[in-house]
Amino acid sequence: MKKNVLTGLRPTGNLHLGHYFGACGNYLKLQDDYNFFLEIADVQALTDNFNNPEKVRKNTKEITMDLLAIGVDPNKVNFFLQSQIPEIAELTVYYSNLVTVSRLQRNPTVKTEMAQKKELFGNNGESITYGFLGYPVSQAADITAFSGELIPVGEDQLPLLEQCREIVRKFNSIYGETLIEPEHLLSDTKRVKGLDGNEKMGKSLGNAIFLVDSEDTIKEKVMKAVTDPNKIKKDDKANPDVCMVYYYHKLLNNNVEKVCSECKKGERGCVACKMELVNAINKLLKPIQEKRKYYEEHPEEVDRILKEGTLKAQEEAKETVKKVKKAMMIDYDI
Numbered sequence: 001m002k003k004n005v006l007t008g009l010r011p012t013g014n015l016h017l018g019h020y021f022g023a024c025g026n027y028l029k030l031q032d033d034y035n036f037f038l039e040i041a042d043v044q045a046l047t048d049n050f051n052n053p054e055k056v057r058k059n060t061k062e063i064t065m066d067l068l069a070i071g072v073d074p075n076k077v078n079f080f081l082q083s084q085i086p087e088i089a090e091l092t093v094y095y096s097n098l099v100t101v102s103r104l105q106r107n108p109t110v111k112t113e114m115a116q117k118k119e120l121f122g123n124n125g126e127s128i129t130y131g132f133l134g135y136p137v138s139q140a141a142d143i144t145a146f147s148g149e150l151i152p153v154g155e156d157q158l159p160l161l162e163q164c165r166e167i168v169r170k171f172n173s174i175y176g177e178t179l180i181e182p183e184h185l186l187s188d189t190k191r192v193k194g195l196d197g198n199e200k201m202g203k204s205l206g207n208a209i210f211l212v213d214s215e216d217t218i219k220e221k222v223m224k225a226v227t228d229p230n231k232i233k234k235d236d237k238a239n240p241d242v243c244m245v246y247y248y249h250k251l252l253n254n255n256v257e258k259v260c261s262e263c264k265k266g267e268r269g270c271v272a273c274k275m276e277l278v279n280a281i282n283k284l285l286k287p288i289q290e291k292r293k294y295y296e297e298h299p300e301e302v303d304r305i306l307k308e309g310t311l312k313a314q315e316e317a318k319e320t321v322k323k324v325k326k327a328m329m330i331d332y333d334i
């Protein structure tokens with residue numbers, strides 16, 4: 001029997017190369033070996049975008065098309081919309097009694113995000129909502145609703161999974177063995193740096209190449225990428241290790257040795273080097289964009305994939321809630 005794997009993506013923007021070489025690329029390896037539930041986490045996206053529902057609505061389809069375009073196979077992966085599974089909200093309410101506010105505040109992932117928000121809004125965290133603080137509880141509901149046994153996570157998300165495990169243990173100790181305690185599946189994927197040298201490529205950081213970017217946009221972005229500041233003239237010798245263009249040549253495995261050696265010897269100019277990278281990125285993205293075009297022209301197929309996956313997810317979640325309510329003695333037959 002294949003194990004259940006659950007993962008989710010917040011539909012707040014298109015996928016970029018960071019996703020492609022990171023978590024989403026990993027889905028392609030996992031989809032053959034597991035019973036894979038892929039949640040388009042629109043409700044969770046609203047925790048940060050509650051005042052911008054249009055953005056979340058638009059991106060549910062955008063992100064689904066991106067995933068299909070990179071090769072996530074809807075015959076192997078169960079795509080579903082979080083908002084259409086009311087059982088997740090129901091479980092969130094039940095689990096909210098099993099975790100204290102101070103435990104949520106101490107969760108390292110939540111703490112980091114809260115600190116970022118305080119820095120961003122500068123109001124000592126007064127803008128932090130109940131929904132934001134409680135999202136680890138809602139994540140525990142996501143995972144357990146589909147009996148998630150293995151959860152692909154990066155190191156930074158381990159505390160969120162631990163929170164879920166604590167909730168499951170507490171539930172089982174009070175109400176009897178009902179829920180499966182999930183294990184992490186640490187992905188061997190890397191965090192991709194931004195074109196500006198930032199440790200993370202991010203939608204909101206303005207340093208990302210999106211899978212949907214046109215050739216002209218990619219060229220414009222790559223031309224602005226950070227290179228060795230000591231290289232002024234074409235024949236100056238430079239250090240590729242401080243250059244983001246070289247970093248991306250390595251990421252794409254594109255003539256790495258040649259780029260490195262010519263850069264060190266002062267035998268290549270940065271503009272030509274960037275153009276080579278632009279061509280390599282375009283070559284990578286062309287088949288993805290062609291596949292995506294098919295789905296753009298057949299939106300009914302994207303709807304069908306989401307609908308069928310959501311129906312299956314609803315069945316699974318209903319079964320879990322039935323078990324949970326029975327264990328909590330609120331399974332009235334009225």
Ligand code: SF4
Nearest residue numbers: 243245246263270273
């Ligand atoms: Fe970077 Fe290429 Fe310029 Fe070297 S030649 S600094 S690798 S862009």
